[in-house]
Amino acid sequence: MFTPFKHKVLPSLLRTRQNGFYRKSLIILLLVTSIPTALLAIATYYVGTKQIEQEVHRAHEFRLETMADKLQEQLLQLEKMSTMWTFFPILQGNLGEMTIESFKKEIVFTHDLAKMLLIMGDSNPLIREVRLYLPDSGLYISPLKANVAVPINNPEELEFFRSLYIKEMPQYWTVAQGYLSLIRLVPDKAPYGYFLTIIDEEAMNQLIQTEHDSQATAFMLKGNGDWLDPEYAKEAEYRPFEYMLRQQVNEQNRESGSFYTKWNGEKYTVSFGTIPRTGWIYVSATSLSNLTQPVVYTSRILLAVGGLGMVVAICLSWFASLKLYQPIVRLMQLFRSSRNDAADATKDEIEFIEREWQFLNSESKLLHERMEQNLVNLREIFLFQLLHDHLNHLTEDELRRRMEQYGWDTEGKVFQLLVVRLLGFSKLLDRFDEGDEQLVTFAASNVIAELATGRFEQAEIVNEQELSVSILVVMPEELEPEETRQQLYEFGDSLIQSLSAILRMNVLVGLASQTSSISELPEAYREVNLSFGFRNVQEMNQILDLEQMGGHPQVSLYPFALEKEWVRSVRSGERDEAVNLLRRFVEELTTNGEKEIVVRQGMNQLLGVLLHHILLSGFSPQGLYSSPNLYDELNKLREPDEMLAWFKEKLEMYMDTMTETMSQVQDQWMKETVDKVIAWMAEEYAQDISLESYSDRFGISIYKLSSGFKEVTGVNFIDYLTRLRLDKSKELLLTTNDKVNDIAYRVGYQPSYYYRVFKKHEGLTPTKYREMYREGP
16 A cells, blocks of 8 residues: 555655745644644733732622621621610719729629620620720729729829710720720710720731731721731731731721732732721731742643754644545646646646536536426426526526426416415414424425326425415316316315315315416416415415405494493403403404404504504603514414414413502502602691591592501601600600600690500500600700
8 A cells, every 4th residue: 555655656746846835735734733832821920920910809808898897797786886885884874973982782683784895895806905984083893803903003094094985985995905995975965974985906806817827918907007906016027928918008008909919929819998987997918929930830831842843843834734635646647638638737736626516517507407406496496486486587488498398288278276275373383393484395295296296297386384274286287177177176175185184174266267378377376375365264274266256345343332342441451351351352254354454453453552552651662662563473373273372371471560560669659659648647646646637638538548558667657656756755755854744845745644555565664764764964
C-alpha cells in the first residue's frame, strides 16, 4: 500500500507543494492547531482573574453590608431594651433621693435592684455591665460590687459622671472610662439618674469577624479614626496590616466605600462603612491572591502546553496538509485523463477543478432534469401551485406542456376538480390530540388516492393540509356530461362512506364545474371553497355541486332580540346568563340560517358587538387577547360548536378581567370610606356616635361598613371607639388636673361606666393610673 504512494502520489505532491492551495492549507492548519491554545491561556488569565476578583469583591461588599445591618440591628435592640428598662416599677418613686445609708437599710430593695441590673447585663452578649448612676446622690448601683451601692468619692470622677447626665438627651452613645457605653435617663419623664450600659469591645469585634482565615481581617474604629477596641492600640507591633488599613480608610474621607490594596505581595479587597447610630466605622479586608492563584497556574500551564503544541502542530500540519492535498492531486489527474488538457493546471488547483466541474455539470443538466420529472412529489407540487393560482404567468399551452412533461395525457381531455373537507375534528379530541390535523389529512389523502386509482385512469391527489384534500380527475372528452356527473357522484358517495367509517368524521365534497381549460382550474377551486359557506350545517355529510346550486336569497335571519339580551347580561356581569344566551344565539343561527355562511356572518357580527363593549369599558382588545386578529381566528373555525367554544372562552376572559377590576375598585372605595369614618371619629369621639350614624352619613349599609371597618383596621367599630376614648382620657389624666368625672364626660362616658371600662382595659382605676404615671411637680 505504501509503494504506490511513494512512487506515484508523493512525487506529485512534492512537485505541487508550491502551488496556492497547498500553501493556504498549510498556513490555515498551523493557525487552527496553534493559536487557539495560546488565546485560551491568555483569556483564562485575564478574564478568569478579573472575573474572580470582581465576584469576590462583590460578595465581600454584600457580606459586609449584611454584617453592618446585623450590627445596626444589635445596637437598635440594645436601645429598645434600654428604653424598656425605664418602665420597671422598681425604678419609680424616690429612688433618686436615696443615700448610701438608705440602700443599706433597704436590704431587700437593694437586692432586687442589683438582681434587676444583673439580669439586664445578661440580656445581650454585647453588654459587659449595666450600672445605675444617681448623680444627685453621688453614687452608682452595680451588681458586680460587693456593697451594690458604691459612692463616688473622687470629685473629678463625680463631675465626669454628672456631665453624662444630660436631660435634653434621654438616650445617647458615648465613651466612659475608656469603654463604649449607652446612656439612658431613668425614668423617661422627670429623670433622677441614668443607666450606663458598658459594651464589650471584644464581643463587638467578634461580631464583625468574617470566616476564619489568616489572610482576612475585620475591625471597628471610632468616628475620629481611633481604635474602638483599646487592645488594638496596645498591640501595634503585632498588627501592622490593621494599622495600614486604618490609615488608608482614614485617608478616604468618606463614610463608606471599597478599594483594593496590596500587602506583602498579595492583593486584598477592602470595604468599610459607617454605622449611623454611633458613627463607628467598620472595616473588612479579604485576600484575593489565594482565589486567583489557581487561574494563574492554569494559564501558565496552558501557555506551556500551547508552546509545546505549536512545535508538534508544525510537524503534524505538514503531514496533514500532504494527506489533505492527496485527494486533490488524484482529482486533478482524473480531469487531465478525461480531457487530456493540463493547461493552467498548476496555477490554482481549485480553480482548475471548478472549471472542469462546471463543464461536466452543464453536460449532465438535461439528464438530471428528466430524472426529476419522474418524481411524484413534483406532480403534486405543480398541481398545488396551479390550484392556488401561483402559475398565472403561464399560458394555456405552457400549462399543458408542463402537465405533459410530468406525465399527464391532456390531448382530448376535460378536467374535473373535487375538494374534500373533513368536519368535526374538535369532537374527536378523545381519539386525536390538538395539532393532529395534518396527520388526519394525510390519512384521508391516502384513502382518497386508493379509491381514485381504482375508479379513474388519471387522477391526482393534493394534500392541502388543515383537513382539506383536492382531487383533479382527467376524463375523456367524448363522455356525456350526465355520465361524467354520475361517476363523480358515485365517487363522492364512496368517499363519504369510506372516510366516515375510518375517521368517524363528517365529510363535505365540493364538485366544480367541468372545464376543458387548465387555466380555469384556479377559479374553479376558489368557487368550490366559497360554496362551502352555503352548506347546510344540520347535515353531517353533503355533496355540493356548483352546477346545481342556484342563487342564495339574502334573508336576514340575525337574532337581534337575543343579541340585546346578551349585551345586557354582559354589562351587568351575569356570567351564567351571558353564556346561556350565547348558546341560544348560536342555536337560533344554526336552526334558522342553516347555511354555514349565515352562521359565520352572525358570529362575526356578535364578535364586533363584544369588541365594541370592551372598548366602551375602557379596555384594549389587543391587551386583553394575545391574538392580533380575532376575526381571522373565528373564520378558521368551521363547526358551530367550535365557534361557540371559542367565543365562550373570549367572553369569559373579558368577564374575569372585568370582575377583577370591579373588585379592586370596591376595595379602594371601602378603604377611603373607612379612613373618612376614622377621621370623623377622631373629632367626634366625645359625642354620642354610632356605626348607624356613619352608615347614614356616607350612604352605605351597616353590614358593609362594619365588615369593611374590621377588614381595614383589624378591630370592630366599638373596640376602636373604646380604645380611642381611653387613649384620650389617659392623656387628660396625665396632663391636666381635671377631676376624673369631668374627664369621663369629656371623652363621652358616664363616670360609673368609665371606671368599669378603664379598669377592664388598663387593669387599674383612673385614679391609680394618674398617681403611677403622672409627671412629677
